[in-house]
Amino acid sequence: MYSEKVMDHFSNPRNVGEIENADGVGEVGNPTCGDMMNIYIKVEDNILTDVKFKTFGCGAAIATSSMITEMAVGKTLEEALDITRNDVAEELGGLPQVKMHCSNLAADGLRAAIEDYRNKQNIKK
């Protein structure tokens, strides 16, 4: 059902865990719908230097979480905000149609983490 790359990210997920003193945290989804994700980011000079995740969810949810952390590291915040669910799915070599909703979570999670970071910056200013 899943591509090799999805299974690779699912079985060896990259960047699992929390970042202590993260600059931004995104919490999206809820256990009711079956998928839930936290994304933690570190930002230096407008660039994502570290991205980690924790996910409750199906194979697609875990694989897209892992994939997006790899895609995001090294990008500017603006570039990272432009990552769509389709980008993540494409990078994974495609996802089954019924699983496309799960890949929303990763893109939304990253955006939420960046927003959280920006809100915190504004408060500091």
Add this chain to the structure above:
Amino acid sequence: MKQIYMDHGATTPVDPLVVDAMLPYFTEKFGNASSLHSFGQEATSALEQSRQQVAASIGAKPEEIIFTSGGTESNNLAVKGVAYRNSDKGKHIITSTIEHPAILNTCAYLEKEGFEVTYVAVDSDGIIDMDELKKATRDDTILISVMHANNEIGTIQPISDISKLAKEKSIYLHTDAVQSLGKISVNVDELGVDLLSLSSHKIHGPKGVGALYVRKGTLLQALAHGGSHEHRMRAGTENISGIAGFAKAVALADERLVDDAKHMTQLRDSLIGKVMDSIDDVELSGHPTNRLPNNVNLRFSFIEGESMLLFLDMKGIAISTGSACSSKSLEPSHVLTAIGLRPEDSHGSLRITLGKDNTHEEVDYVVDALVEVVGRLRAMSPIAGKMSLK
């Protein structure tokens, strides 16, 4: 890699003895049972022997057995056949909220055709609410259909109690015995049913064959029209090889029922006990004792079923989930919802259905694999340790 199959609720491997029983009917004894020559008579004799075998197994008369293409067709024929034929008496049907889709979607279809259906609730163990059932009966109720044992949680229903109610009110009673055959006693008189569905591939027989028992005198309308096969209740040249295989599977299941049930019950209870001992935050779904000998349905807090299934599959273990994300639909299982589980608990559910050939070693391997997989996923989970889902 070691392969462990524990998804016998989905289907079972065909027993080699069953294959042997089927083989002659492909190449040598290939006749059409409707033909009058000796080839046809051979087929007829196989057909009628099979009918006797299946009938004897469930305490029925041979003429009360209609061979079908399986559980789904049997359920369709039972519910639609009774509904269409008895609509002059009434258009009300009663069933439960935890039936197989082959019943629920048939009922939903009949609702569109102007029938009324009452879906009676079950308690948290999955047992039908008898009071609600009693209250649901009306003068225009023509059929009650309640499954013998549930395919997801294994709960066994009090069919003989329901039978008393149905007889009192002169309502036909149907039960879907697809999951119970070969695991517990299935006898039409003990159960007191008028119609009963069976399927071959859940009992080490071939796929695409099954039967509907129809008690003598029950008014039923055929759904497939054509030749006069199967007492005019199901037209079409009979699937002799499949039917012979089904009958052999029934015979073997009968012979082994007591031993197999004992063995599977031991495996089941050992599996449940060991998982509970070695993993925290696990609950059993379904009735603790009044359940199929081969059914284990566990819910693991903080993690999701499909990801468990995938990791177990990588370890060679085949099981299934009660989780939304793994099935084609995204809804949590209607059965787990009906027993009152919150969606987040349904999402973390696994169904393990044992077979007669599973071993204690396999159970231990699965328990170890579960410990590892659950630990791994919980370490990844944003909610583990933070909140209780119970």
